[in-house]
Amino acid sequence: MKKKLKELLFSIIASLVASFLWNYTTLSLQMRAFSKINQFLDIISTYQFLAYWFVFLLLVLGIRHFIRSKINQKQEPYPMVFSIPYTHDxxxxxxxxxxxxxxxxxxxxxxxxxxxxxxxxxxxxxxxxxxxxxxxxxxxxxxxxxxxxxxxxxxxxxxxxxxxxxxxxxxxxxxxxxxxxxxxxxxxxxxxxxx
Known part of the structure; x- marks a missing residue:
């Protein structure tokens, strides 16, 4: 299950990045250069769907990292040295x-x-x-x-x-x-x- 979920996330990321880069390069060739930040923001506002997916993905990964770190804080640290006696009463x-x-x-x-x-x-x-x-x-x-x-x-x-x-x-x-x-x-x- 975990492996399939990772493959799904990587495929979504790859498709989003590829589509954004393709659109970015084709528009940059049309506009000749992105010398101003306003032009870059215009592209992002044009392709809001991709931006929403990217923000959603970052949100999911951030929540996952937060939950895992909170659970890791609850764990007891492993001892450096321990011994087990041979007999027990x-x-x-x-x-x-x-x-x-x-x-x-x-x-x-x-x-x-x-x-x-x-x-x-x-x-x-x-x-x-x-x-x-x-x-x-x-x-x-x-x-x-x-x-x-x-x-x-x-x-x-x-x-x-x-x-x-x-x-x-x-x-x-x-x-x-x-x-x-x-x-x-x-x-x-x-x-x-x-x-």
Missing amino acids: VTGEIKYEGFLWKVEGNIKSRQARSITMKDELEDQEVDISYIDGPYCIYDYRKMKEQRTYWGFYKYSCAKCGYKRKLTKNNFTLECELKDEIESKQRMKNRNMPME
């Missing part, structure tokens, strides 16, 4: 933003490590060290992430066709999920009411 699955996520972490206190069993992610204060996903909520397949023409992120399942459009990329969703889990645990440990 706690594992679990969480539903977030319409996807399933596999979350693994290590318990912060040493006394609780000997008591804790697997899959008790929300009962302990856990340092989240690994998040994998997003997975489809229907068949647990890895979602494909693609960028749309306007800059949104489209996630789709190859098997069942489940689709979801968001303004956040995979890494930003992982960072937000990690912060969400840890903030719930901090609120629970401080006996604050959760919303």
